[in-house]
Structure formats: C-alpha cells, structure tokens
Amino acid sequence: MKLKTFLTRIRPRTWVIAGVVVVALAGGGVYWFVIAAPASSATAEVAPTTVAASLETMEQTVASSGTLAAAVQEDVSFSVSGTVTAVNVQAGTVVAAGDVLATVDTLTVDSALLTAKATLASAEAKLSDSEDASDGSDSDLAQIAANGASVTVAQTAVTDAEADVAAAVLTAPVAGLVTAATVEVGDVISGSGSSGSSGSAAGSTTGATTTTTASSAAFTIVGTDSWQIDLAVGETDIADVSVADQVELSLDDGTAFFGTVTEVGLLPSTTSGAVTYPVVVTVTGTPDGLFDGIAVTASIVYERRTDVLTVASSAVTTTGDTTTVTTLDDDGNEVETPVTVGETVGNLTEIVDGLEEGDEVVVTVFTPAGGTNDSGTDTGEFPSGGMPGGGTGEMPTDMQAPTGTGN
Known part of the structure; x- marks a missing residue:
C-alpha cells in the first residue's frame, strides 16, 4: 500500500x-x-510543619506615592527702593534666620525718615499750642482733636520710615538653602512696598545700572529641616484617612522614615476618569538624605492594633460557617480546632477565640514536583x-x- x-x-x-x-x-x-x-506530572509534595500562634501588631494602611518638597519656601525681596550696594549670598549658600542677604543704599529712606520726623515735630507743636490756647469751647476742643489726629498720622509715618531704613538691609526670614539670587551690586531696585516682593527682571538701563522691577523675588530660600509630601488618595480610600494619622515613608534606595497627615483635602480632582483627593503629609523630624523632588512611597496607617493573636493565613480553613485550624495534642496527633477569626492582613489572620499564644498550629506547604x-x-x-x-x-x-x- x-x-x-x-x-x-x-x-x-x-x-x-x-x-x-x-x-x-x-x-x-x-x-x-x-x-x-x-x-510528566507528579503529585505535589506535602510538607506539613507547625508554627506557634503569636502576638503581632496589625496595621491597616492606604498606599500612595508622591514627591518630597520643602515645607518652607520663602521668596525674599526688598520692600524699599535703592541701589544695591552689597550681595552677601549666592545660589547654593546655606543661611540661618537673620543672616544678611543684601543691602541697598539708604539715601532715599534716610531722607524720608527725616521728613517724617519733621512733620511729626510740627504736628506735636500745633497740638501743644492748641491745648495751651484752649478756653474749653467746642471749637477749641475740636481743634485739639484734629491736631491730635495729625500727630497720630505723623507718628505712623515716622514708624514706617524707620522700618524702611531697616529694610534697606535684607535678611533671611528662615534658615535654609538659597536656591535663587537674582540681584547684583549696582542694580537699582524698585521696591514693592509692604508686599515684600521684588525681582530682577530686565528693566530700563541707565548708564551702567539696571532698574529692576517687582516681577520676581530677589532671593528664594528653601528650608532643609522641614519636609512634606503631597499625595493623591483614591475616592474609595479617602474615608479611611484622617489628620494626625501616622505615615510610613520610604525612598527607592530603601531609606525609611515617618510622617504625619497634616491636611486632607475636601475637593477632589479627576484624571483620566480616576477621582483622587489631596493629602498632605509632613515628615517627622529631620531625617538625613532627603532632597527636594525625590520620589517617596507612603503607607498611611489608619488602624494599628498591638498584641493581636495571629496565625499564618494558610493554616486557617473555612467550610461553610465553620472555621478551623489544625493543632497538635500532647501525643502529637492532629486535631481540628474551631476558631473565631478577625482581620486578615497580609499573610496573617487574627484569631479572636479558640487559641492561645504559643499553641502549635499545623501549616501545610505544597511543593510542586516537576x-x-x-x-x-x-x-x-x-x-x-x-x-x-x-x-x-x-x-x-x-x-x-x-x-x-x-x-
């Protein structure tokens, strides 16, 4: 065939x-x-072993991640006008609170202070004269009141002028790292008054000097001893998060540290259909090795219980309404023991009733035979x-x- x-x-x-x-x-x-x-398949090898029921700490957590940022960041600027006469720091300089950053000449503010003091003296003299000449009439009393108000206004002007003289020396309001310094000696500063912001944006040029405007800060100082992380928590988990919850934090290199929830946002944001709420975590203490902008993994602990009796979850068997574990009697024989279980976290299950600490529980380990x-x-x-x-x-x-x- x-x-x-x-x-x-x-x-x-x-x-x-x-x-x-x-x-x-x-x-x-x-x-x-x-x-x-x-x-060819072979029956999995069954390797029974025993572990003792033990007291553990059980945590319920919400996981998230964010970026580390300095909790303190100050934009510092001159509030008075003048020509910069000295710049004492540059980007990268570490400063303490009160350190001098830069100064401007005081010609203008000194003149304003002298004028304010002269005005105050004149107002005080008028008040004194009106009080001496008063016969108690309504008109004289009205004049005294008006002169008194002038004195108050003049005194306020003197106080402001004195503050401007002091503001000619710009100091660091907080300790930290100078991350930006945008003024140079010879720059003409156009002060921003009480707003406290100024900048070094390009302005008009007169001779060899540049008049800066109030478009950016003269210096930026970032604190190095206080950090925070902005997290986004999903709508299904946000109800579990509260202010003062402890947070376990870690970096990619394994560095671990702690923080506390200091703010839970009420207004959600939606990205690609996912709804999240903002949560701010403040780092506890001043751990080493932290830098602005590094990624942080966070576990917000919303429940923690200590001394919880637990066994390995693989030792627990539930059939219908009955939950049991296998224990050993005094002769080493296996005995099915009914238990009442509570929470299961990770590979541990809480035993509410039926066991005591130290009881040996049989755990069966299955090893596939290839x-x-x-x-x-x-x-x-x-x-x-x-x-x-x-x-x-x-x-x-x-x-x-x-x-x-x-x-």
Whole structure:
C-alpha cells in the first residue's frame, strides 16, 4: 500500500499524536512533524510543619506615592527702593534666620525718615499750642482733636520710615538653602512696598545700572529641616484617612522614615476618569538624605492594633460557617480546632477565640514536583540544526489530512 493511500484512510482525529515523531519521504525531502509530549506530572509534595500562634501588631494602611518638597519656601525681596550696594549670598549658600542677604543704599529712606520726623515735630507743636490756647469751647476742643489726629498720622509715618531704613538691609526670614539670587551690586531696585516682593527682571538701563522691577523675588530660600509630601488618595480610600494619622515613608534606595497627615483635602480632582483627593503629609523630624523632588512611597496607617493573636493565613480553613485550624495534642496527633477569626492582613489572620499564644498550629506547604525530560524541560522544539534534508516543515500537498470526517 502506498504511503499516501495509507494516510488518507486514517481518521482525522488520529493526527493528534503525543510523543511521536513522524518521518515522511516525499520528493526526496524529509519532513518532521513533532508534537511534544507534556511533561510528566507528579503529585505535589506535602510538607506539613507547625508554627506557634503569636502576638503581632496589625496595621491597616492606604498606599500612595508622591514627591518630597520643602515645607518652607520663602521668596525674599526688598520692600524699599535703592541701589544695591552689597550681595552677601549666592545660589547654593546655606543661611540661618537673620543672616544678611543684601543691602541697598539708604539715601532715599534716610531722607524720608527725616521728613517724617519733621512733620511729626510740627504736628506735636500745633497740638501743644492748641491745648495751651484752649478756653474749653467746642471749637477749641475740636481743634485739639484734629491736631491730635495729625500727630497720630505723623507718628505712623515716622514708624514706617524707620522700618524702611531697616529694610534697606535684607535678611533671611528662615534658615535654609538659597536656591535663587537674582540681584547684583549696582542694580537699582524698585521696591514693592509692604508686599515684600521684588525681582530682577530686565528693566530700563541707565548708564551702567539696571532698574529692576517687582516681577520676581530677589532671593528664594528653601528650608532643609522641614519636609512634606503631597499625595493623591483614591475616592474609595479617602474615608479611611484622617489628620494626625501616622505615615510610613520610604525612598527607592530603601531609606525609611515617618510622617504625619497634616491636611486632607475636601475637593477632589479627576484624571483620566480616576477621582483622587489631596493629602498632605509632613515628615517627622529631620531625617538625613532627603532632597527636594525625590520620589517617596507612603503607607498611611489608619488602624494599628498591638498584641493581636495571629496565625499564618494558610493554616486557617473555612467550610461553610465553620472555621478551623489544625493543632497538635500532647501525643502529637492532629486535631481540628474551631476558631473565631478577625482581620486578615497580609499573610496573617487574627484569631479572636479558640487559641492561645504559643499553641502549635499545623501549616501545610505544597511543593510542586516537576516531571521533566532528560534536558529538564519539555520544549516541543525541533532538534538542533533545523529540519533534516532542508525541508520546510510544511506537510506536502499529497500528504494533507483528509478533509472529510471519516469513520
């Protein structure tokens, strides 16, 4: 019988061959059909062991992540006008609160102070004269009141002028790192008054000096001893988060430290359909190795209980309404013991009733036993070097399985 005739008589389902290599000669070519046999399976090894019920600390947490930022960042600027006469710091300088950053000349503010004092003296003299000349009439009393008000206004002007003189020396309001210094000696500062902001944006040039405007701060100081992280917490978790919750924080390099929730936002934001709420965490203390802008992983602890009796969750079996663990009696025999369970956190389950600390509980560990071929794996691949005879691996036309159902 020819090979083609023999093959066409085989039912189609017999083409499913496991662990068989069929070699067909057709037109001088050798064709391989390989259907790998599945790896032999063996029953998993069961390795029972015992662990003691123990007291643990159980936590319920909400996970999030954010970026570390300095809790203190101050933009510092001159509030008075004048020409910069000294700049004592530059970007990268570490300063203490009260350190002098820069100064401007005091010609203008000194003149304003002298004028204010002269005005005050004149107002006080008028008040004194009106009081001496008063006969108690309503008009005289009204004049005295008016002169008294003038004295008050003049005194306020003197106080403001004295403050401007002091403001000619710009000092650091907080300790930290100077991250920006935008003024130079010779710059003409156009003070911003009580707003306290000024800048070094390009302005008009007169001779060799530049008049700066109030578009940016003269200095920026970032605190290095106080940090915070802005987190985004999902709408399903935000109800669990409260101000004063402790937060476990970590960096990518494994550095761990702690913080406290100091603010929980009430207004959500939506990004790609996900609703989140802002949560601000303030770092506790001054841990080393913190820098502005580094990524932080956060676990907000909204519940923590200590001395909770627990066993490995794999030791607990629940069937219907009954939950049990397997313990050992005095003779080492296994005994099914009913228990009442509480929370499950990670791989630990709380035991509310039925066990005591130190009770030995059986835990069964399943280790899959792998059946392999000589090489350790069943790859189902063709032998090394490809198909013998230069064949393509496709079944020749005259060897195709019949399309009929066959019986």
